[in-house]
Amino acid sequence: MWQRLNLYDLRVIGHYLGVLVLLCSAMMAVPFVLALVLGEWEPASRYLFCASIALVAGNLLRFLQIEPSRLNKQQALVVTGLAWIVMALFCAIPLYFSGHYISYLDSLYESVSGLTTTGASIIVDLDHLSNADNMFRFTMHLVGGLGFIVIALSLGMFRGHSSAALYISEAHSEHVVPNVVQTARFIVRVSAAVIACVTLVTIIICLFAGLDPLRAILHGLWISISGYTTGGFTPTSQSILYYHSLPLELFMILVMFLGSISFVLISEIWHGRTLVFFRDIETRTAVLWISMITAVFTIAMCSGSMFTELPALLRRGFFMLVSAFSTTGFQVVTTNQLLTVFSSGAFVILMLIMTMGGDAGSTAGGIKLFRLGIIFKSFVSTVKEVLSPSSARVVVSYNHVGRRILTPEVVREAMTVFVLFIVSYIVGTMVGVAYGNDATMALSESISMTSNVGLIVGIASPGMEFSLEIVYIIQMWVGRLEFITILAMVVKIFVSAWPHGKVAKR
Amino acid sequence: MKALRKAPSLLASLVTVMVAGAFALGVCPTWAWAEDTPFSQNLATTDGGNRVNPSQMPDSSFLYDTSIMELSQADSYLNNQRVQVVGEAVGERINAEFDPDNCWISLKSTDGSDSVIAVYTSKSLTEAIDHYGSYNATGSTVQVSGTFYLVCPQHEGVSDLHADALNVIALGADRVHGFHFEAFLPGIALLIVGLVLFWMFRRMREGQR
Structure with missing residues (x-):
């Protein structure tokens, strides 16, 4: 039966959206404080104004229902789905008024890219951007990477109405501990600890590279946030290439790998259960997948005429491979090199690895290794069934924080999301091609958007075509929430808006 | 007899080749035929805006007076070629690894294209740069001539420009952002409204409990 949203539902949804808009206001307080400290007065006044707008709007939305009931599953889906776009709309305001974006839509694209940790930037003149604006871009990565709901839950913003439904609807499939709030706090604690350690090392590397102390501290923090949340924004237009530092590149490879590991598995390692990590289906799939792809990628790179020397292959090729695998999007080669120096085979392999991404329950995007592993297990199960006697009952199991039986429900979920990702890649490519772009580039851009990678090859650019930009925004949005939440929300809103009597009832 | 019968077709082929040759000469970039005339008089441009300064080189090689945007879109044709570009120095001077005498600077195009190229140069040459572009400064505008590498053999495949000469053609300047x-x-007015709403909400919720 199609259940409509009634007025009370809308008021509850509005209330919770208001709470999340208040979080947006708090996000803007970070660049505001930095701007005050550094004497960047124009950004300071801009962030004060925008944070205040969000504060007023958030409070007005909360008035829709003073004391809301606990969210049910349907309401949670709509809150989560809408929150990502409503927050992006608010975050785009200060970006637009920075003067570094051609249109409001460009700044909306940037905020969606930041919040979904895609990291595909279309900013103009990044090298002259204020520190406050840069800080806001990386704050978006941090909050979006961990998830609004996770941050809001860990801050206690839902005041006892915290709901597992909200947590699950934000594409978090598993709990580290049974309590959702405790799980959210664990994720925030671990992330803060990792980012602090990574920042410290990165600052030292930046100082050795020749950055002055203030810039070293800021760049160290920003790169660490971007690397761990597998975001991809950088404070300079040359990405990681800007620093010309082998230690930084090696360290970032480690950080990107770390960012693509599930929080559940990090929890197991945290508690000393390392064997669980190595037995896990995601870890094993990752090892197989990366080994296979690295071998093919190396052969493909060597088939090109220019990128054949071993030091170049190791330093540039492997970094790009990890960047694409973790869906971070950091670059140590120029976009031009991707298109002209990398062989077409190597470029296709990069696209392929971008599709899969990292672990489910990590900050990485893409289809996720867990689903790839499950689909492979399903294939094994099918072959086993064909080869077994008709009376035999085939049981296939897998390790994922303990031994589990492969059930049709798990396979169905994996296959559904897999197919939806493929459909999104195709739709994005078709729209890109319809605007006269090269098919390979359009495919690469489409994969980069849906998988939240951020390795863009020039189609996504300042002032790009309106409808193409809208499609890319939608791709980033649905890719981050892994489709189901968005599709359910769209159906729910459509059914509710449809005139009475037209919706089929059983 | 056979040769005579083939003569018209041979003639036709010859004419075709000549016409094609003439057409090729017509569309060929004019800089390819540059003579030893003063640089300012000889900046013949093609549609792409690519120019050559033939007077600068003692040998017969070309020095392409090109742009950073063109280098950022260069194909293998420009690899290992001597080029000259103008751009704004941005960011800061980055130390070259294991190479205390040299460094990297980032040169941003000044034509509004937003392209940036990494320039590998000696530290002594960069002393003339008084500002590096950032939020608080407009960087010095510098002219760099050197060798462009699409895949640099010395720096593990990075796409860079090895500078031989670096001249500051316009000094940078501080950007003053005044306090108003x-x-x-x-913002303050809205903040007060927001805080009042926040307080009212708390009061109303407590009233309902």
């Missing part, structure tokens, strides 16, 4: 209290007033 009136710019904060709308």
Whole structure:
């Protein structure tokens, strides 16, 4: 039966959206404080104004229902789905008024890219951007990477109405501990600890590279946030290439790998259960997948005429491979090199690895290794069934924080999301091609958007075509929430808006 | 007899080749036929805006007076070629690894294209750069001539420009961002409204409990 949203539902949804808009206001307080400290007065006044707008709007939305009931599953889906776009709309305001974006839509694209940790930037003149604006871009990565709901839950913003439904609807499939709030706090604690350690090392590397102390501290923090949340924004237009530092590149490879590991598995390692990590289906799939792809990628790179020397292959090729695998999007080669120096085979392999991404329950995007592993297990199960006697009952199991039986429900979920990702890649490519772009580039851009990678090859650019930009925004949005939440929300809103009597009832 | 019968077709082929040759000469970039005339008089441009300064080189090689945007879109044709570009120095001077005498600077195009190229140069040459572009400064505009590498063999495949000469053609300047209290007033007013709403909400919720 199609259940409509009634007025009370809308008021509850509005209330919770208001709470999340208040979080947006708090996000803007970070660049505001930095701007005050550094004497960047124009950004300071801009962030004060925008944070205040969000504060007023958030409070007005909360008035829709003073004391809301606990969210049910349907309401949670709509809150989560809408929150990502409503927050992006608010975050785009200060970006637009920075003067570094051609249109409001460009700044909306940037905020969606930041919040979904895609990291595909279309900013103009990044090298002259204020520190406050840069800080806001990386704050978006941090909050979006961990998830609004996770941050809001860990801050206690839902005041006892915290709901597992909200947590699950934000594409978090598993709990580290049974309590959702405790799980959210664990994720925030671990992330803060990792980012602090990574920042410290990165600052030292930046100082050795020749950055002055203030810039070293800021760049160290920003790169660490971007690397761990597998975001991809950088404070300079040359990405990681800007620093010309082998230690930084090696360290970032480690950080990107770390960012693509599930929080559940990090929890197991945290508690000393390392064997669980190595037995896990995601870890094993990752090892197989990366080994296979690295071998093919190396052969493909060597088939090109220019990128054949071993030091170049190791330093540039492997970094790009990890960047694409973790869906971070950091670059140590120029976009031009991707298109002209990398062989077409190597470029296709990069696209392929971008599709899969990292672990489910990590900050990485893409289809996720867990689903790839499950689909492979399903294939094994099918072959086993064909080869077994008709009376035999085939049981296939897998390790994922303990031994589990492969059930049709798990396979169905994996296959559904897999197919939806493929459909999104195709739709994005078709729209890109319809605007006269090269098919390979359009495919690469489409994969980069849906998988939240951020390795863009020039189609996504300042002032790009309106409808193409809208499609890319939608791709980033649905890719981050892994489709189901968005599709359910769209159906729910459509059914509710449809005139009475037209919706089929059983 | 056979040769005579083939003569018209041979003639036709010859004419075709000549016409094609003439057409090729017509569309060929004019800089390819540059003579030993003063540089300022000889900046013949093609549609792409690519120019050559033939007077600068003692040998017969070309020095392409090109742009950073063109280098950022270069194909293998420009690899290992001597080029000259103008751009704004941005960011800061980055130390070259295991190479205390040299460094990297980032050169941003000044034509509004937003392209940036990494320039590998000696530290002594960069002393003339007085500002590096950032939020608080407009960087020095410098002219760099050197060798462009699409895949640099010395730096593990990075796409860079090895500078032989670096001249500052315009000094940088500080960007002054003044404090204007009136710019904060709308924000302060809205903040007060937001805080009042926040307080009212708390009161109303407590009243309902």
